[in-house]
Amino acid sequence: MPAVSSVLVPYASYLRVYEPLAAFPEPERGHWARYARRGTAPTAQDELRRSLVGLLATPPVAVPVQESADAFVVEVDGVVCVCPWRTRLRGWLALEELPGTLPPAVLDAAVPPVVRGQAEADYERWRERNPDARPWIRTSVWQVPVRWFALFSDEEREYVAAGSGPGPGKAPVLRYRTPMVQARRRVARALKTLRESLDEGPLTEGLVDVGRWLEEFHPRSLVELDYGGLVHALPEEFLAEDRSAADVAAGIAALRAGDGAAAGEAYERLTERWRAVRNRQHAN
Numbered sequence: 001m002p003a004v005s006s007v008l009v010p011y012a013s014y015l016r017v018y019e020p021l022a023a024f025p026e027p028e029r030g031h032w033a034r035y036a037r038r039g040t041a042p043t044a045q046d047e048l049r050r051s052l053v054g055l056l057a058t059p060p061v062a063v064p065v066q067e068s069a070d071a072f073v074v075e076v077d078g079v080v081c082v083c084p085w086r087t088r089l090r091g092w093l094a095l096e097e098l099p100g101t102l103p104p105a106v107l108d109a110a111v112p113p114v115v116r117g118q119a120e121a122d123y124e125r126w127r128e129r130n131p132d133a134r135p136w137i138r139t140s141v142w143q144v145p146v147r148w149f150a151l152f153s154d155e156e157r158e159y160v161a162a163g164s165g166p167g168p169g170k171a172p173v174l175r176y177r178t179p180m181v182q183a184r185r186r187v188a189r190a191l192k193t194l195r196e197s198l199d200e201g202p203l204t205e206g207l208v209d210v211g212r213w214l215e216e217f218h219p220r221s222l223v224e225l226d227y228g229g230l231v232h233a234l235p236e237e238f239l240a241e242d243r244s245a246a247d248v249a250a251g252i253a254a255l256r257a258g259d260g261a262a263a264g265e266a267y268e269r270l271t272e273r274w275r276a277v278r279n280r281q282h283a284n
Contacts, residue, residue, distance in 0.1 A: 011233040011281075014044070015138040015148050015210075016224045017180070018074050018081035023218035032071060032082045041073045044228060047085055062111050063091035063119045076179075076222050083136045083224075090135050092123040134216050142233075142281040143274055146248060147206035148225050150190045151183040151214075152176035154246035162236060172231045174239050180214065180221040187211040190252050197255040197263075233280055244270060 021029050021036075035041070047070070068087040073080065095116060098107055127133075140148075160173040187207055194204045214223070231239060251266030 011229045012139050012141045013144045013148075013230050014224075014226045014228045015140075015151075016072065016083045016226065017136050017214070017217045018072065018076070018083045018222040018224065019136070019218045020076075020079050020081050020220050023221070024082075031069070032084075033080070035069075035071060036073045036080045036082060042070055044072075044226075046070075047087060062095060062115050063122070064088045074222060076220075079220065081222050085137070086133075086135050089133060090137060090139070092119065092126075093135065094139070095119055095123075134213065136217075138213070142230075143277055144225065144227065144230070144244065145206060146244075146270060146274075147203060147210055149176075149245040149248040150207060150252070151186055151210070151223055152178050152225060152245045153182075153186075153249060154243055157243070157245060159239060161240070172236060172239055174227040174231060174242065176225040176245060178223050180217060180219055180223055183223040184211070184214055187214065193252050193256045197258075230277070234277065238273075238276075242273065244273065 021033055024032060047068070064087055066088065068085040070085050070087075072083040072085075074083075075081070095111070098111070102110070156176045156178050158173065158175050158177070162172040163170055187210060191204065191207050191211065194207070198204070227239070247266045247269050251263045251270075254260070254262035254266060
C-alpha cells in the first residue's frame with residue numbers, strides 16, 4: 001500500500017505474492033515462522049492506520065523510519081506462506097509515482113518538497129545496499145489494472161457480500177487467488193496471443209512488467225488479487241456482477257481464435273465497467 005496515495009485516495013486494490021517460508025533466508029525465515037505461529041497477523045486496515053499516524057504528524061512522515069516487521073499470512077496445502085508488508089519500500093515507490101498523479105500545488109501541500117527530498121535521499125542510500133529488493137505487494141488506486149486479471153480465472157473468484165460471516169458491519173470481499181505456476185502460465189499465454197494479434201501497447205507492456213515481477217518469487221508461491229478498499233466505494237451490485245477476469249480471458253481467447261468482434265465486445269465490457277469506477281474518483 002503506498003502510504004501517501006492511500007490517504008489521499010484510500011480506495012486501493014492490491015496484487016500480492018505469498019511465499020513459502022522456505023523461500024526466505026535465515027534469520028528472516030525464523031522471524032516469519034514465529035510470526036505465523038502467533039496467529040495474530042494485522043490487517044490491511046491496520047497498515048493504513050499506521051501510515052495515517054505518520055502523515056498527520058508535523059512535518060509529515062511520508063515513509064516510515066523503520067521497515068515493517070509485519071506480513072499477511074495464509075496456509076496453502078499445509079504450507080505456511082507469508083506476504084511481507086515492506087511498507088517502507090512501498091512508501092518510497094509510491095512517492096516516485098505521486099508527481100504524475102497529483103497537481104504540483106496539491107502534492108506540495110500533502111508532502112512538502114523538503115520531506116520528499118529527504119525521503120528520496122534515504123531511498124538512494126538504501127537502494128545502494130539493497131539493489132535486488134522488490135515489494136511483495138503492488139497497489140493501484142481507484143481501479144484494478146486490466147493486466148492483473150490476466151493472471152486469474154473466473155473459477156478462482158471469491159466474493160463475500162457485506163455482513164456475511166461473524167462480526168458486525170463486515171465489509172464485502174472480492175478477490176482471486178491462484179498458484180504461482182498458473183499465474184506465470186497465463187501471463188505467458190496472454191503475451192503470446194497479444195503479440196501475435198496486436199501491435200505492442202500498454203496491455204502488452206504491463207503484462208511483461210508483471211511477468212518479470214512474478215519471476216522474482218518462489219514457484220510454490222500464491223498470487224492474490226484483492227479489491228481491498230475499492231469495496232467501500234462500489235455498490236454491492238457492481239461487486240456481485242463484476243466478472244472482469246472472465247472478460248479478460250474471453251477477450252484473449254477470442255483473439256487467439258481470430259474473432260476480433262468477440263474480443264472487442266469483451267474489451268468494451270471491461271472499459272465501461274472501469275470507466276464507471278474512475279468516474280467515482282472524480283466525483284469525490
